[in-house]
Amino acid sequence: MSIEAAGGPGLSIEASAVGLAAHDAARWAAQAGVAVRELRDLDEAHAVIALLVEIWGRPENPLITVEFLRALTKAGNYVAGAYDGDRLVGVCIGFHEEPAARTLHSHIAGVAPGLAGRGIGMALKLHQRAWALARGIVAVEWTFDPLVSRNAYFNIVKLGALPVEYLPNFYGAMHDAINGGDDTDRLLVRWELLSPRVRAACSGTPCERPAGGPSSRRVAAPADIEALRVHDAAAARSWRPRLRDELEPLMAAGGRVVDYDRELGYLVELAGTDLEPTRRPS
Known part of the structure; x- marks a missing residue:
C-alpha cells in the first residue's frame, strides 16, 4: 500500500x-519522556509564543506572532509541541515550500532552557518527519548557525541532514538572547527523509562517518560559540568572518559538507569528488 502525495x-x-x-x-518521544503532538487552538498558540520568548527573549518583538x-x-x-506532563517544553514550526518541491521548510525549533540533552529536539524532528511523510513530503529544509557546534552535530550527524547552501547574514542582525546582534550567517540543510542515511539515523544507527582524504578539507568551528559570546564577545565575533571566508567559497564552488566533528569542524568534499549529490533539486 502507498500513500499518494498531493501532487x-x-x-x-x-x-x-x-x-x-x-x-x-514514538520511540524517541518515549525515550525523551515527552508527548509530541500538533498544536491547533488559540491557547496552544499563546503557549508557543511564551516558550519562544523564554528561549530567545525579545518579548517586545517575538519570532512569530499568535496571529501568524x-x-x-x-x-x-x-x-507541533513536546509536552512533559502539562508543560510545553519544545516547539517546532514549518511551512510548505512550492508544491512541486514536496519539501517542508522548518522555520523554528526550540527546547525550553535547561532541558538540553534529554532528546526532546530529536523527538520533535522525528515527529515532523513522520508528519511530512504521511503527507507525501520527501524532504525537510531548515537553516542553522554554522558557528553553533551542538546544532551542527545534531543536524548533520544525529539527524543525517546535509548542508546545501551557505547564506551570509541571512536574517540581518538579530538582537536576542541567542544571536546577540551578530551577523546571521546560516547553513541551509536538506533532510532527505527516505535516504539510507536518514533512515539509519532515525532508527538510532549512527551515520557512517567519512574519514576525509586528499579530496577533502576541514573547516574549523568554535567549540562553544554561545559561551564565548558571553565571556569574550570580541573573540566570538572574530569567528564569523573566519568561517564565512573559508566555508562559503568552498560550497559556492561545488564543495559538499559531508560530516561534522566537534573537535575538527566541518568536513568538505571538494568539487569534482565522486559522491552522491546533496544539492537541492532544480
Missing part, C-alpha cells in the same frame, strides 16, 4: 515507510 499519481510513499517513521518518532501562527495552522502547515 497526484506517481508521487507516492510506501505506507510501510510512513508507519516506520511514526514508530521511530494561527494562520499557519489553518492553512495546514506544521506546528
